[in-house]
Amino acid sequence: MKTLPVLDPITDEACCTPAGQPALGAEEAKQKALVFKALADPNRLRLLSIVKAESSGESCVCDLTDPLDLGQPTVSHHLKILVDAGLLHREKRGTWAYYSLVPGALDSVAGLLATL
Amino acid sequence: MKTLPVLDPITDEACCTPAGQPALGAEEAKQKALVFKALADPNRLRLLSIVKAESSGESCVCDLTDPLDLGQPTVSHHLKILVDAGLLHREKRGTWAYYSLVPGALDSVAGLLATL
DNA sequence: TTCATACATTGATGGCGGTCAATATTCGGG
DNA sequence: CCCGAATATTGACCGCCATCAATGTATGAA
Numbered sequence: 001m002k003t004l005p006v007l008d009p010i011t012d013e014a015c016c017t018p019a020g021q022p023a024l025g026a027e028e029a030k031q032k033a034l035v036f037k038a039l040a041d042p043n044r045l046r047l048l049s050i051v052k053a054e055s056s057g058e059s060c061v062c063d064l065t066d067p068l069d070l071g072q073p074t075v076s077h078h079l080k081i082l083v084d085a086g087l088l089h090r091e092k093r094g095t096w097a098y099y100s101l102v103p104g105a106l107d108s109v110a111g112l113l114a115t116l
Numbered sequence: 117m118k119t120l121p122v123l124d125p126i127t128d129e130a131c132c133t134p135a136g137q138p139a140l141g142a143e144e145a146k147q148k149a150l151v152f153k154a155l156a157d158p159n160r161l162r163l164l165s166i167v168k169a170e171s172s173g174e175s176c177v178c179d180l181t182d183p184l185d186l187g188q189p190t191v192s193h194h195l196k197i198l199v200d201a202g203l204l205h206r207e208k209r210g211t212w213a214y215y216s217l218v219p220g221a222l223d224s225v226a227g228l229l230a231t232l
Numbered sequence: 233t234t235c236a237t238a239c240a241t242t243g244a245t246g247g248c249g250g251t252c253a254a255t256a257t258t259c260g261g262g
Numbered sequence: 263c264c265c266g267a268a269t270a271t272t273g274a275c276c277g278c279c280a281t282c283a284a285t286g287t288a289t290g291a292a
Contacts (some may be wrong), residue, residue: 024165031160040156042145110226
């Protein structure tokens with residue numbers, strides 16, 4: 001198993017889009033599709049929404065299991081996908097795992113749309 | 117079969133997000149996920165990219181079959197998904213079908229991200 | 233050390249989705 | 263009217279994915 005980077009940590013300013021015209025190559029398309037795949041599930045969207053709505057900016061798994069009607073392993077599974085996509089950040093403190101939105105990640109996705 | 121609306125034709129200005137805080141409901145999440153599902157395939161991203169890059173603003177299926185390495189039925193299938201998601205517009209002139217980007221559709225998707 | 237809690241991982245299962253071959257449909261030309 | 267071209271639809275196959283039950287791992291407390 002490999003946890004691939006997918007979403008660049010944050011690409012400086014506007015600078016790195018080859019041309020924009022020659023249309024997406026097969027490889028770039030594959031990479032970008034990974035991010036949208038992570039967003040292509042209702043429960044994952046709700047997870048992002050809940051984490052984002054939290055005033056503290058972070059949520060532990062136990063707070064996320066109830067709102068959705070899913071088992072804990074399934075929630076952990078979805079969270080891993082969101083982390084691998086570069087959308088969520090995971091920090092373990094004690095027994096708990098706290099998930100928070102990666103700053104600017106959603107904007108980066110919006111950027112992906114603009115550079116199609 | 118039903119071709120659902122999914123992406124609103126264009127929601128006026130900033131106006132229609134209930135609150136933003138109470139997190140996504142199950143139903144809204146399902147609807148929004150449909151749009152991202154449409155974007156969650158490399159070949160569909162390439163289709164959007166090609167159509168967008170076309171100077172005329174539109175492409176027929178025959179122009180789209182070659183760049184991707186897919187059969188004609190598969191391309192038509194992907195195009196239908198993009199149309200159902202509200203991302204592409206289909207106009208049939210004679211024997212040909214011309215596909216073009218729905219104006220503002222990609223921006224609407226970016227809006228979906230902002231209102232998570 | 234032992235136990236309980238919070239979370240992650242594994243394995244299995246059912247269903248959805250991408251692809252193709254074959255066929256249907258629609259349109260323009262002769 | 264008949265034929266060929268462009269596209270859409272159908273049916274089938276297969277791999278991937280969401281979900282759960284069971285188990286593993288790690289941390290803190292007694």
